Amino acid sequence: MKRFILAFIAAFIFIFLWGWLYNGVLLKDVFAEAQSLFRPREEMMGLFHWIVIGQAGLALAFVMIYASGFAGGGIAAGVRLGIMLEILAIGARCAIYATQPFPAKLLVLISIGGFIEMIVTGVIVGAIYKPNQSLSSS
């Protein structure tokens, strides 16, 4: 349980920092090209807690999936899980692209950032979370 909580906290901190650096700083100008699809900055700041809650939920779900079937495989299993979850997310992003007038460039860049985010999250969770030895005979 202790390692589960540690893995969750570490994953959450990374997702939060990466989200800020990649989406908030590096892609700032690309997001500005589709400004009509986003809230004004002040409004976004007023809803900032939802970003934090969403990222915490994402980190928690990642660790729970890893702990339920991937644990024991270590970092490699964490990376595999991250890649699979990101490809699932790209599927959803395709559906978003079909319904909302996002520039394709923005979604491609978000997906590249998503891959990095999920792979590193997999490395972090795989390195920290170790299943109980007595229960992990498989």
Added chain:
Amino acid sequence: MDWKKFFIAFVAAFGFIFLFGFIWYGKLMHGAHQEVPTLWRTEADFGNHFSTLVFGHIVMAFFLTLVCARFVPGGGPGACATLAILVALIYAGADLITFAVQPLTTKILCGWIVGDLIQFTIAGAIIGAIYKPAPAHTTFVKERSP
């Protein structure tokens, strides 16, 4: 991996996800979506991007089937539905982030989260019911000769 069962499970999951998406997001939530019309493509433009929508659903169904097949070794609707709920929670987290950055209404946010949970839970159960790998050890009992 039993590829025949995998393929059948994938096709069934895709059929369900696509149909559910059409009914839930396209029909039942149509009114809620129209509260923020500037966020969506026009009907004609959506028609031009319909193939991307289908492709996205194929990717989702394929990788959900793959996750269930590889990491729920025993298969079964309950275990796969549980894993799919966790996958839906990742989508719910992404929905919350989207709500903070895009001018979605609370009604749309709740509809998306509930839709994700229902869609993935049922899709996971379908996959688990169809994809059941053959047992690793099979005991053959020889019939006694008369």
